[in-house]
Amino acid sequence: xxxxxxxxxxxxxxxxxxxxxxxAGVVWWQTAAIATSPxxxxxxxxxxxxxxxxxxxxxxxxMVVAGLRGGWQTxxxxxxxxxxxxxxxxxxxxxxxxxxxxxxxxxLASVVMFVLVAHGFGSRAPLRDGAIALVFALAAYFGxxxxxxxxxxxxxxxxxxERLLGA
Amino acid sequence: xxTLAQLGTGFGVALSPENLLWCLLGTTLGTAIGVLxxxxxALTIALLLPITFQVPPTAAFILFAGIYYGAMYGGSTTSIxxxxxxESATIVTALEGNKMARSGRAGAALATxxxxxxxxxxxxxxxxTFLAPVVANFALSFGPAEYFSLMVLAFVTVSAVLGSSAxxxxxxxFFGIWLGLIGIDLxxxxxxxTFGLDELLDGVNVIVVAVGLFAVGETFxxxxxxxxxKDEILPLRGSLYMTREEWSRSWKPWLRGAAIGFPIxxxxxxxxxxPTFLSYWAEKKLxxxxxxxGTTGAIEGVAGPEAANNASAAGVLVPMLTLGLPTGATAAIxxxxxxxxxxxxxxxxxxxxxxxVWGLIASLYIANVMLLVLNLPxxxxxxxxxxxxxxxxxxxxxxxxxxxxxGISNSAVDLILxxxxxxxxxxMRRYDFPAAPVVIGMILGPLAEQEFRRAMTISxxxxxVLVTQPLSATMLVLAGLALVGPMVWRVARRG
Numbered sequence: 104x105x106x107x108x109x110x111x112x113x114x115x116x117x118x119x120x121x122x123x124x125x126x127a128g129v130v131w132w133q134t135a136a137i138a139t140s141p142x143x144x145x146x147x148x149x150x151x152x153x154x155x156x157x158x159x160x161x162x163x164x165x166m167v168v169a170g171l172r173g174g175w176q177t178x179x180x181x182x183x184x185x186x187x188x189x190x191x192x193x194x195x196x197x198x199x200x201x202x203x204x205x206x207x208x209x210x211l212a213s214v215v216m217f218v219l220v221a222h223g224f225g226s227r228a229p230l231r232d233g234a235i236a237l238v239f240a241l242a243a244y245f246g247x248x249x250x251x252x253x254x255x256x257x258x259x260x261x262x263x264x265e266r267l268l269g270a
Numbered sequence: 271x272x273t274l275a276q277l278g279t280g281f282g283v284a285l286s287p288e289n290l291l292w293c294l295l296g297t298t299l300g301t302a303i304g305v306l307x308x309x310x311x312a313l314t315i316a317l318l319l320p321i322t323f324q325v326p327p328t329a330a331f332i333l334f335a336g337i338y339y340g341a342m343y344g345g346s347t348t349s350i351x352x353x354x355x356x357e358s359a360t361i362v363t364a365l366e367g368n369k370m371a372r373s374g375r376a377g378a379a380l381a382t383x384x385x386x387x388x389x390x391x392x393x394x395x396x397x398x399t400f401l402a403p404v405v406a407n408f409a410l411s412f413g414p415a416e417y418f419s420l421m422v423l424a425f426v427t428v429s430a431v432l433g434s435s436a437x438x439x440x441x442x443x444f445f446g447i448w449l450g451l452i453g454i455d456l457x458x459x460x461x462x463x464t465f466g467l468d469e470l471l472d473g474v475n476v477i478v479v480a481v482g483l484f485a486v487g488e489t490f491x492x493x494x495x496x497x498x499x500k501d502e503i504l505p506l507r508g509s510l511y512m513t514r515e516e517w518s519r520s521w522k523p524w525l526r527g528a529a530i531g532f533p534i535x536x537x538x539x540x541x542x543x544x545p546t547f548l549s550y551w552a553e554k555k556l557x558x559x560x561x562x563x564g565t566t567g568a569i570e571g572v573a574g575p576e577a578a579n580n581a582s583a584a585g586v587l588v589p590m591l592t593l594g595l596p597t598g599a600t601a602a603i604x605x606x607x608x609x610x611x612x613x614x615x616x617x618x619x620x621x622x623x624x625x626x627v628w629g630l631i632a633s634l635y636i637a638n639v640m641l642l643v644l645n646l647p648x649x650x651x652x653x654x655x656x657x658x659x660x661x662x663x664x665x666x667x668x669x670x671x672x673x674x675x676x677g678i679s680n681s682a683v684d685l686i687l688x689x690x691x692x693x694x695x696x697x698m699r700r701y702d703f704p705a706a707p708v709v710i711g712m713i714l715g716p717l718a719e720q721e722f723r724r725a726m727t728i729s730x731x732x733x734x735v736l737v738t739q740p741l742s743a744t745m746l747v748l749a750g751l752a753l754v755g756p757m758v759w760r761v762a763r764r765g
Contacts (some may be wrong), residue, residue, distance in 0.1 A: 119697065134462075137759070151722070155447050161446070163441070185495070186496055193493045196485070197692075204672070204682070223493050224660055224661075226661035239669065240660065243669055243670065252320065252321075254680065
């Protein structure tokens with residue numbers, strides 16, 4: 104990778120390093136909490152987790168250093184500003200999905216998520232997207248999910264369609 | 271001779287009407303997801319993992335292998351017509367292939383890619399047929415120490431050698447290993463890293479991690495930079511049939527690509543980026559038309575790397591089947607499918623499940639023939655798939671991601687975990703961390719721990735067994751060299 108001239112610390116990269124250092128700390132702390140029996144003292148369940156924590160900590164420290172020296176993100180990537188509005192709509196879609204899938208069922212939750220995500224990606228036809236999503240989600244529910252034999256929780260809408268199909 | 275007899279039995283399995291249908295389904299689906307940017311074989315197979323509860327193992331693996339091979343074929347179409355590599359392995363194809371399409375020779379580029387994929391895929395499958403039993407025989411002598419050291423070697427090569435940075439690659443690997451350690455420790459029954467959540471006692475599901483990284487993370491990433499240049503789809507022009515000159519310029523690169531790709535894929539290092547770049551470099555050096563490289567597009571630069579890509583994809587299946595050692599994200603997910611059936615890939619697989627192994631290998635030959643047909647005469651169909659508008663494509667991917675994850679246990683915890691891993695995947699993508707080592711570490715980490723503890727139990731806690739047994743020591747030395755070598759090389763070159 105091309106080395107860029109040092110132009111002060113790159114804070115996102117430094118933060119990633121610090122965050123990973125935090126993860127290493129949590130891994131270490133939780134490893135210490137694993138109960139061990141003296142029987143397994145030599146080859147117990149803690150050795151690998153400790154090695155993982157040490158590895159993460161060393162690499163995180165290296166990243167903090169690299170971050171303070173100007174970071175490693177490629178110029179191409181750095182030049183593209185994050186479209187937070189688009190990311191926000193995708194995140195909102197996912198959030199709605201988690202909240203709605205229990206009470207409203209898979210299909211309705213999917214339609215809401217689909218419309219929000221498509222909007223985030225620049226689509227400006229929510230009704231059309233919603234209609235596509237409805238057909239798509241029902242097809243996915245009755246085709247893909249049933250074929251795979253997974254149960255993804257039927258809501259009111261799925262029950263209605265099931266009754267219609269059964270009739 | 272024994273191998274041929276076994277292969278014959280395998281064809282008996284693979285040619286049953288039902289298995290032919292699975293193969294056709296897999297290759298078709300694989301081509302489609304290979305063509306679509308943002309979807310890859312690892313994600314697709316992860317979403318289809320629940321099928322392992324429904325169908326016999328042979329059918330599932332024929333389906334998965336078809337998807338895996340199909341994605342390699344489909345990826346080239348996207349690289350040539352859109353200049354956005356559908357898979358990391360087809361980055362090199364985009365270099366010359368897109369130039370050819372721009373100068374009106376898209377048809378010839380697609381043809382040499384598809385036929386080259388067929389030739390190399392078949393050579394690679396022949397390689398599996400004759401190499402795999404040999405490796406399996408050799409691996410019968412491996413003890414826990416050898417297995418552990420072999421896994422360390424694979425860890426180093428997949429995370430530190432491939433990719434742009436050893437630090438970020440190994441960090442991704444350790445993160446994956448940690449994810450793999452979450453849950454009940456099988457040897458002592460102790461819960462590890464469950465943070466008091468009952469949902470985590472069974473461990474983090476690989477579907478959640480793979481779908482989070484490859485579907486949710488990718489969606490965030492594409493959304494975040496959706497204004498960063500639009501790619502145009504080039505029209506499909508030029509005859510799909512190659513001229514006599516194009517044939518004569520293609521066949522040697524195909525064979526060279528296969529010769530470069532298969533051995534590298536079959537090594538415990540794996541990866542398809544290295545062989546494709548090597549092949550591109552070789553063809554550029556050997557070509558009689560070096561002036562076409564990077565200008566109007568040289569057909570050798572498509573034929574060679576495409577062949578190398580498919581041969582290395584075949585090669586990756588050798589360590590996967592004979593050693594249980596996945597060296598790519600897709601192979602790691604296939605390994606978890608084996609685990610879901612309670613089958614342990616490894617040297618004994620060839621004795622315990624001959625119908626499965628040889629049926630799978632035979633189906634690879636059939637898949638190659640199907641893919642040649644799917645990708646040459648029907649290429650127009652796939653071009654149409656490229657026209658799915660991104661808003662609908664990515665919204666649809668998230669709907670499938672929901673089915674794949676929520677379907678596991680109907681738990682909102684899984685969905686939340688999926689989105690958290692998706693957010694991590696987004697940051698990783700934006701800051702150039704590779705995702706494959708996470709999946710490999712997650713699957714292979716617990717297996718490495720198991721072998722390590724077995725070795726320690728046998729040696730009574732004496733760590734030196736890892737270096738006193740010659741085979742194990744050799745592999746650890748190789749791993750050390752692979753880890754430090756590039757750094758030393760860089761320092762030496764600078765100084």
